[in-house]
Amino acid sequence: MTDAHCHLQNLENFDISDLKYVICAGFDIESSKKAIEIAQKYPSVYATVGIHPETNDELGIMNNELRKLVKKNKVIAIGECGLDSDDPKELELLKLHVDLARECNLPLVIHNRNQDQKILEILGDYHKVMLHCFASDMGFMKECVSRGWYISFGGILTFKKSDYLREVAKAVPDDKLLIETDSPYLSPEPNRGMKNSPINVKIIAQLLAYLRNTSIDQIEEITDKNCQRLFNL
Numbered sequence: 038m039t040d041a042h043c044h045l046q047n048l049e050n051f052d053i054s055d056l057k058y059v060i061c062a063g064f065d066i067e068s069s070k071k072a073i074e075i076a077q078k079y080p081s082v083y084a085t086v087g088i089h090p091e092t093n094d095e096l097g098i099m100n101n102e103l104r105k106l107v108k109k110n111k112v113i114a115i116g117e118c119g120l121d122s123d124d125p126k127e128l129e130l131l132k133l134h135v136d137l138a139r140e141c142n143l144p145l146v147i148h149n150r151n152q153d154q155k156i157l158e159i160l161g162d163y164h165k166v167m168l169h170c171f172a173s174d175m176g177f178m179k180e181c182v183s184r185g186w187y188i189s190f191g192g193i194l195t196f197k198k199s200d201y202l203r204e205v206a207k208a209v210p211d212d213k214l215l216i217e218t219d220s221p222y223l224s225p226e227p228n229r230g231m232k233n234s235p236i237n238v239k240i241i242a243q244l245l246a247y248l249r250n251t252s253i254d255q256i257e258e259i260t261d262k263n264c265q266r267l268f269n270l
């Protein structure tokens with residue numbers, strides 16, 4: 038089983054012994070450094086380096102730092118990065134990540150809060166992309182898949198109000214599906230509000246198996262394989 042997106046840096050302790058791959062995502066320079074440290078310590082953990090849209094740091098400094106970090110051992114993607122709004126500073130920061138991903142030929146891990154059109158515009162034809170914690174509609178999912186992008190589901194899929202998202206999850210092609218926890222955030226039902234942990238990815242896998250009328254073993258097999266392919270593990 039794979040947790041394709043979590044923040045082990047923000048967990049006091051974690052049990053990842055049951056997981057094949059764990060992608061530990063940075064969200065600023067400090068957390069990206071910590072992600073690399075953890076990844077270098079645990080064979081199943083890999084790191085991403087990037088800066089979340091909510092930052093006050095100066096672009097040039099972040100760019101230089103990221104360019105140093107991306108060369109470290111076990112860094113397999115750029116992110117998480119993305120958009121919470123259409124603030125020009127957020128757009129600039131995302132563009133910086135897209136340029137870096139293109140240069141290094143690494144996948145992008147994208148955070149998207151209601152900015153579907155801007156994400157499509159800025160990422161363009163770049164095809165190595167994971168949309169983390171997907172929460173958009175069917176039309177956007179289909180557009181993303183047609184560009185070769187991967188769709189990753191987390192705790193939001195289990196929420197009561199997410200009927201539309203469960204319909205989307207049924208329609209994602211097998212070879213574009215990923216599962217994640219985003220722990221310690223976004224605990225799935227019935228643990229909502231509690232601290233999340235990577236092992237809860239099994240709850241997501243179980244729900245997907247039910248929705249897609251298949252077995253949890255099958256979900257495990259395809260999501261492990263997809264993670265391996267996208268991140269070149």
Ligand SMILES: [Zn+2]
Nearest residue numbers: 042062117219
């Ligand atoms: Zn995250």
